[in-house]
Amino acid sequence: MSDLLVIKTFHLLGFAGCLSASFFKNLLLRRPAIEGPALSRLVGLDKLSGGSSVVILATGILMAGWFAKPTGFYLHSPLFWGKVTLFTLASAAILTTKPLLRRAKAEGVLRPAPRERLVMMFDFGSILVIAMLGLWLARALA
Numbered sequence: 001m002s003d004l005l006v007i008k009t010f011h012l013l014g015f016a017g018c019l020s021a022s023f024f025k026n027l028l029l030r031r032p033a034i035e036g037p038a039l040s041r042l043v044g045l046d047k048l049s050g051g052s053s054v055v056i057l058a059t060g061i062l063m064a065g066w067f068a069k070p071t072g073f074y075l076h077s078p079l080f081w082g083k084v085t086l087f088t089l090a091s092a093a094i095l096t097t098k099p100l101l102r103r104a105k106a107e108g109v110l111r112p113a114p115r116e117r118l119v120m121m122f123d124f125g126s127i128l129v130i131a132m133l134g135l136w137l138a139r140a141l142a
């Protein structure tokens with residue numbers, strides 16, 4: 001298997017991890033209160049999306065820097081910068097929910113406010129758009 005194929009497979013695994021974690025977090029956040037096993041599940045999903053984001057970022061940098069098309073192609077592509085910008089915005093939005101999750105773990109309950117629900121919906125939508133931009137980049141001729 002070529003290096004690019006291995007890296008791409010991990011990029012896609014990271015995508016699957018992020019997307020499924022975000023989907024199930026969105027479902028959980030529809031409840032008025034999350035506690036007990038559901039809260040542990042939410043914390044687990046948060047770890048899954050954090051780990052998956054690290055894999056996505058590392059493999060994305062490897063592809064853009066060395067293993068896929070020439071780096072200049074990406075640096076001159078608005079699609080690439082759109083992908084990176086949206087990834088940064090979605091990651092920053094998720095980071096703002098971390099203190100809340102820490103507090104919920106200490107108190108044993110999370111009562112999601114509209115803001116947290118909105119952040120999670122933004123995260124899910126961003127992942128889909130970022131993936132679409134990735135598909136365009138992969139299919140574009142260098």
Ligand code: HEM
Pocket residue numbers: 008011012015018056057059060061063064068069074083084087127128130131132133134135137138139
């Ligand atoms: C949630 C975040 C992300 C998702 C869901 C995602 C998803 C994808 C997908 C589905 C592809 C198409 C793979 C294929 O079929 O060939 C792709 C390609 C790509 N991604 Fe990402 N990606 C994300 C973040 C990033 C980041 C942060 C970077 C760079 C720092 C990056 C760099 C790339 C590059 C360079 C390609 C194109 C490879 C090629 O030209 O063949 N991705 N991405």
